[in-house]
Amino acid sequence: MGQRSPLVTLAAAAAGFVVLLVVNSTQNTASTAPPAAGEATTAPASTAPATTAPATPPPSSPPTSAATTPTATATNEVAAVYAGRTDGREATLAVAVKGGRAVAYVCDGRRVEAWLTGTYVSGRLALRSRAGDVLTGNLAGDAVSGTVTVRGRDLDFAIDKADPPAGLYRAKTTSSSVIGWIVLPDGTQVGIENDGTPGPAPQLDPASGSATVGGTTVTADSIAGDETF
Template sequence: MKRLGPWLTLAVVAVLGLILLTVNMSKESTPTAAQTTATTAATTTAATTTAATPTSAAPAPFPANADYVGTITPATGGALTLEITVEGEKAIAYLCDGASIESWLRGSAVNGRLQLTGKNDATLDGASSGPGVGGRITVAGKQWDFTAAPVTPPAGLYIYTDNGARQSWIVNSAGAVTGVQRAADGATSPAPALAPDATALVGGKKITANKVSGGDDVG
């Protein structure tokens, strides 16, 4: 019986060692209350930061001088061409179908935003969008959303007036021309063809059209 003593002692020591090891492993794998609170706070802070990130930026200011041309395709009827010309803080827009419909609008171009008005309650509200502009135009009670891309001369808006009659043309970036002629009595019809050098035959006479800028008193 005396020879069993050391073996019994070793067995007791081994069992105690296993118990202590299990307790330590349990403490390491179970997060403390402080750890749980810190993790929750970090997650909440991250979510708050993400929600506070702005989702849109203010429109960029317009260049000192710029022209934009776009096409509007109504659900019914033919396509409409829109030209917007900006000079400083002023802007002019001209909308026409190349046959009989036309509308002139004038107003401000401040902080990248357009606010223009015209006859018969016509309005245009827009803003710079990337290199171009976008917004909504209302003419004769009809509304259309629009986008217009920047163009460089000879593209742009041209006009010629004589004896109360007016010819107006929009030239796009590809050189295509859309225009309307308004007679002295207010009757409208397609404008005469405009050549690349901005000349046209009006009433049998060769004329040179004038390029419109945002500060001009036209329309």
């Protein structure tokens, strides 16, 4: 057998090189071709750092106001006058009450008298005069009962409500004398005029609230209970 010529050898090498190029091209096309329709693709995993949303604080409750408890108040809205005689009929007494205040006048119509002022709280009366006379009592319904101490003498009483013109009156004259009247429900009047020397009071006209003293007309005030003397 004879030896191959150089041309045959060169042709064979060229054919092999062409085959190698075709194979490499086919592989590269397959690796870069887009995925076929319907073929699932996997997205690259995100490398962005995860962020945590700040916790939202729960809504604050509206401030709770302190409970307002109605303050219990004493029943002091009475506005009335009570009049009558002490139990032993030693003296006549009138008590005027208005709101939480009270005024009392006790007299025998001749020489002994006392004006007392004080408080009315939860049905209780506590009054005192400038001279130290004292009245304590209870108000219930249309009556007042208790004890009044005048010049060291204790006088018990239980008196009823007195509607106008009955009631308690007081006047001051130009001569600086003070006159007190108690008008009872039956129209009876008991009072003292005191200009330094106590004596019986002149007649009072409850309708006009006036009296005549030494030829001069004086006007009396109807005592409500909240006055101070």
